[in-house]
Amino acid sequence: MSLIPRVLLSHKVPDFLAFLQKLWLNGENMTQPGQYLEKILTEMAYFDRQQQKALAVFDLDSTLFDVGPRLKKILHDFAAHPDFQKKFPRACELLANAETQRTDWGIKDAVMRAGLGDHGTELHNALREFWKQRFFSNEYLHFDIPYEGAVDFVQKVQELNCDIAYLTGRDIARMGPGSKEVLEKWKMPLHEENARLILKPQKGMDDAAFKSDWFAEIPENKYSKIWFFENEPVNVNLVRSVHKHIEIVFFDSTHSRQQEAPLDVPKIINFLFNKSEWEKMN
Numbered sequence: 001m002s003l004i005p006r007v008l009l010s011h012k013v014p015d016f017l018a019f020l021q022k023l024w025l026n027g028e029n030m031t032q033p034g035q036y037l038e039k040i041l042t043e044m045a046y047f048d049r050q051q052q053k054a055l056a057v058f059d060l061d062s063t064l065f066d067v068g069p070r071l072k073k074i075l076h077d078f079a080a081h082p083d084f085q086k087k088f089p090r091a092c093e094l095l096a097n098a099e100t101q102r103t104d105w106g107i108k109d110a111v112m113r114a115g116l117g118d119h120g121t122e123l124h125n126a127l128r129e130f131w132k133q134r135f136f137s138n139e140y141l142h143f144d145i146p147y148e149g150a151v152d153f154v155q156k157v158q159e160l161n162c163d164i165a166y167l168t169g170r171d172i173a174r175m176g177p178g179s180k181e182v183l184e185k186w187k188m189p190l191h192e193e194n195a196r197l198i199l200k201p202q203k204g205m206d207d208a209a210f211k212s213d214w215f216a217e218i219p220e221n222k223y224s225k226i227w228f229f230e231n232e233p234v235n236v237n238l239v240r241s242v243h244k245h246i247e248i249v250f251f252d253s254t255h256s257r258q259q260e261a262p263l264d265v266p267k268i269i270n271f272l273f274n275k276s277e278w279e280k281m282n
């Protein structure tokens, strides 16, 4: 007899249904994003009522912001550059229509998809250099777009008097002013006191160590709760191994593929939550 009929005939039907529901909610650990975000906001509201401080830490690239449009603009600018049109005419034709996808990391995926699978060292080096100079620059950050619901969610976090930190692997010199401008442009809360932007002081620093060290500097009893929203498994894995009290929220967009995405932490794919319903309940 197969497993299902045997279970259905037994007195354990409610247990089995609960098990199925759990599987559905956590299938591949995919948390019901809206519900989970609403739960976080409810906790924040609770701490606020108790006059306790809480902190929400957000990564920027590929967590709050989709960097796909930045990447696409770089490829299109390469394609429109007269020097490259002269040197790589066919490649520029193809790159002029290049499109990016959510899971792209760096330029490789988009370049391959544009039809430049085997494109030779010269073009590869030119593209890479062009990309590097622009991707990590104040100017091109303006092409980033917040993921669905990100602006509303972060604003709601601020309304609940939860402190905010934007903790990014971007460095001050190349991307500091642009990061500030883009946060302000999209009306993400930003001010010295309790919605701070934290960038790497030097570009060569290791992202994961920089983030983990930053958490280590927080005085032990300052916050009743800390959440960390992050898309990069390398950062998630280090932070959670060192700072066990922090609640990790894995943002499933794209990552460096150096480490596996964590399977046992809540995973979200956007920041959408039912605002009016949540306000009615709270």
Ligand SMILES: [Mg+2]
Binding pocket: 059, 060, 061, 062, 063, 230, 231, 232
């Ligand atoms: Mg990131």
